[in-house]
Amino acid sequence: MNPSLRKYIGSSIDSWAIEYRVHATQRMFNRRIAEKDVLLLLEEGNIIEEYQGDFPFPSVLINGSAKDRPLHAVVGIDADSRRLYLITIYEPDSKKWSQNYSKRIPS
Numbered sequence: 001m002n003p004s005l006r007k008y009i010g011s012s013i014d015s016w017a018i019e020y021r022v023h024a025t026q027r028m029f030n031r032r033i034a035e036k037d038v039l040l041l042l043e044e045g046n047i048i049e050e051y052q053g054d055f056p057f058p059s060v061l062i063n064g065s066a067k068d069r070p071l072h073a074v075v076g077i078d079a080d081s082r083r084l085y086l087i088t089i090y091e092p093d094s095k096k097w098s099q100n101y102s103k104r105i106p107s
Contacts, residue, residue, distance in 0.1 A: 005075070008047055009079070013084065017081075018042070018085075020086045021086060023088055034066075040064070041065075041089070045063055045073070047061065054076065059075060059076040061074055070092055073086060
């Protein structure tokens, strides 16, 4: 089982600041993804990939849904300042993902 973000960071996201990058905000607007859906995904979704080498902070790919709509979000994690950075959010393509959008289909 893939861990939740809460388990990964060791606490509720309520105790972390969330910063929306410009790209993520644009994608939310273009794809009609509400902030409450983002927060639901962060609270209830599961981490399906880790990117420890990302710069300037390690990041994770979160899989979940809001209103029966599958969603993925890439979130940077600055553990020192307890800040989460929403980098992007999107609906995963069923041709590229399997097992409830949690596993990449090899190309």
